[in-house]
Amino acid sequence: MNLVVLLPCYLALLLVSLSLFSIANATEFADCQSCHRQQYQDWLSSDHRQAMQPANRTTVKGDFNNAHATHYQLSAHFSQKDDEYWATLSKQGLAEEHSQINQAEQAQHYQFAYTFGHYPLQQYLVKTANGKMQVFPFAWDSRAAEQGGQRWFHIYQEAIGEQITEQDRLHWLQPLQNWNGMCADCHSDGFQRNYNASKNRFDSKWQADNVGCQSCHAGYQQPHPQVNRQVQAKVQSNDSISSKGVGSWQRNQLPTAQWQGAARTEGDMWNCFACHSLRTPLTDGFSANEHFLNQFSPSLLNAPLYHADGQIKEEVYVMGSFLQSKMYHQGVQCVDCHNPHSGKVKIDGNGLCLQCHSPQVFNSKTHHGHSDNSQGAQCVNCHMPTTTYMGVDARRDHSFKVPNPELAKQFDTPLACLTCHPKQNADWAQIKIASWQANGALDGIDGINGIDGKAGSINGFQKAAKHQLAFDYASFIAGKASHPERLARLLDDPQLPAIQKASLLAQIPYLTQSLPGNWLARYLQHESPLIRIAAANLGSLLSAPDKQRYMLPVLADQFKAVRIAALSSLMGTDIPAAYAKQYAQVFNELSSAQAQVAWRGEGRVNIAQRQLAVGQTEQAINQLTQAIAIDPYFEASYINLADIYRNLVKVSEEVNIYQQGLSTLPKSATLHYAMALSWVRQQQYRQALNSLAKATQLAPNEAQYHYTYALALEKVAGRPAALSYVQQALVSLPQSALLKNLEQYFL
Structure with a gap:
C-alpha cells in the first residue's frame, strides 16, 4: 500500500453554515510567558503566531472596502459588515438571455471565519457543511505595493494557465482543498481532525488557533512544579539555557567551523x-x-x-x-x-x-x-x-x-x-565558471560542501568522484539509468546521504519485478530509518518464502512508519503463529493510519486495497464506491473499482464504471487507456482504437499508449499499417526503447 502524501495547502472554500466548530480552551500563554518572557516576545513576532486567527479588525489584512477581483469567468466582491468580512462569488460572461435576477441567483455569499497566514499572502477560511472548513480561492497579496502586492489574486492564477472549474479536482470545494485534512494540524495547536468516514463528517478540535508553545513543547500546558526564586530568575534572564558544557561551533583558524563539545541529538x-x-x-x-x-x-x-x-x-x-x-x-x-x-x-x-x-x-x-x-x-x-x-x-x-x-x-x-x-543559459554559466577558476577565482568552492570542511582540500580525483556521484544519482532518479551494478555502487557510497539512498531504492520497482531477499535484507536492517522504510516498501518484490524470512522481523521495528511499510508488503502472505500477535498489532496501526486520509480518494483506495488483500471484496467495492462519491474527480477510484469487477468476470459492471469515470473526467488519458484495455480483453479492437486515440491525443508523450495503439491497429488494419504508425510515433519519441523494440518486431 502506498499511503497518500499530503499536498501543499493551496486551500479555498465556501460558507454554507455558520455553526461553530467545537474548540477546546486555548492554551494559556500567560502560564508560559511569566517565566519565558524573551521567548514569548520572540514568538509574538513569528509567523507561527499568525498561522491562523479569528477574522477581525486586528488580523485581517485584505481590502474589504468593496474591492473586486477576477479570474477567467470567476468574479469576487469583498465587503465588510460591522466586524464581519464577506465575499461574493459570481460567474461573469453569462449568456445574454440570462436576466439580472438569474445572475443574482448565481452569486454565492461567504463569511470569512479565520485568517490563514499573514505574509507574503493571507488566505481566508470559510465553513462548509459536515464540519468542514476550507480556504477561499482568492487570497490577499500582503507584500508592499512597490513589490506588486496590496491586491487580491486567485491562488492558482500563475501556477495553472487555465480556469479551475467545478469539475476539477483542484477546485476549492473539492477534498484536496479541505482545511481539516490538508493544513490544520500545522496551523493550530493540539489539532485533531476527528473524521467520521461513514458520515463523511469532521468534528475537528484544537487547543489554540495558532501555532504556540504546545506544538513544540507538548505536555507543558499545566503549570510546572514549583521552582525556587533563584531558578525562576535565571529562566527570566535567559541564563538557564547556555551552550556551556553542551557544545558550540568553533572555527579555530579553519575555513569552516567544527562542532566542539557533546554530541548533538x-x-x-x-x-x-x-x-x-x-x-x-x-x-x-x-x-x-x-x-x-x-x-x-x-x-x-x-x-x-x-x-x-x-x-x-x-x-x-x-x-x-x-x-x-x-x-x-x-x-x-x-x-x-x-x-x-x-x-x-x-x-x-x-x-x-x-x-x-x-x-x-x-x-x-x-x-x-x-x-x-x-x-x-x-x-x-x-x-x-x-x-x-x-x-x-x-x-x-x-x-x-x-x-x-x-x-x-x-x-x-x-x-x-x-x-x-535569465537571458543566458547553462553553456554560458559553464564557460563563466571555468574562466573564473582559470583566473584563480572560486578557490574553495568545493570546500563549502567539502568532505572535511577545509576549503581547497578536495583534489582533482575527489572532485571528479563527487561529480560522478551527482551525475549517477540524477541518472537513476530521472529514469535514464538502470544498470544494477551501478545502482549498487551508489547505494554503498558513504558520501551519498541516506535520504538520497532511500529515494534510489524507491526507483527499483521501475527497474525490476523481483528482488532476492538476501540483497534487500541489508537495507531492511540499515541504521537509517529512512532507508528501512524505502526497503520495506520493496517487500512486494520478494518471493513468498523471502517475505516470511526477511519481512516478518521488520514488524518489530522501533518506528511505526517502518512497521507499516513492512506490513503492507506482507498482505496476503501466510503469517506463522509466532508472528500473529505482532502482525495483528501492526495491522491495527495500518488501519488507523489509513483512516487519517479517508476523507479523500487516495485514502479510500488504500483502504480498499487492504480489504482486498484480506479477502474483503464486498467491503472494498463499497469503499471505492464511497471514494467516487466524496472525491469524484480522482481517477484511480474508478480504475480500481473496475479492476475488481474484471477479476470477478463482471464485464458489464467493469465497462459501466469506466464509462461513469469518463463522463466525469472526459480529459483523463489514464481512464481512456484503461477503457481501451478493457475493450482489448473483450476483443473489441475498433472500440479499443477509439479509446486509445483519445488517450494518445491527451498524453502524446506516453510511449505505452502508442505501443498499445499499434498492437490494436495490427488486429484491425494489419501489420504494415501498425508499422507505419510506430514509425510516425518514433519521430516524436525517438528515445523510446519500447517503440523501437516494437518496430523491430513488426519488421
Missing part, C-alpha cells in the same frame, strides 16, 4: 520537521513528545516532487532538502540559523553564513566570482535559490547545492546562475 529538529516536511499522517494529530516517524511517513526525493538532482520542485517544504545537505551531515541544525521562537534568521545577509564560514575564504570574490555586496555575492542566491509557490511566496532551497551547469544541461534542473542572468 536531532530530537528538536524532528519536531520542526513535523510541519516543515511533506509527509503522510499516521495518527490523528501529533505530539512533540513522540518521534516524527511514529507519527508520519515522509515523502522522498522522487519526481515530480523534486528535480533529478534533489532541488525542490513542488511545494515540499524543508526536510527533504535539508537531509540531503552537507550542512546536515556536518551536524548543523535548524536552530543554528533560525531563532526557534521567532522563526527568523539570526543574522541578515552573509553574516548568517559567516558564523561558521571564514569571511576571508568565502566572502570574497575569489570564492563567489562577483563584485562585493552585489546580488551574486550573497551566499543564499547561489546556494539557496528560491522557487515561488502560491503565486507570491518565494521559498529557499535548503539543500545548499553548488550550482552545476553540466547537470542542468543534462537533466533540465534549475541553475541558480540563471536566476540573475
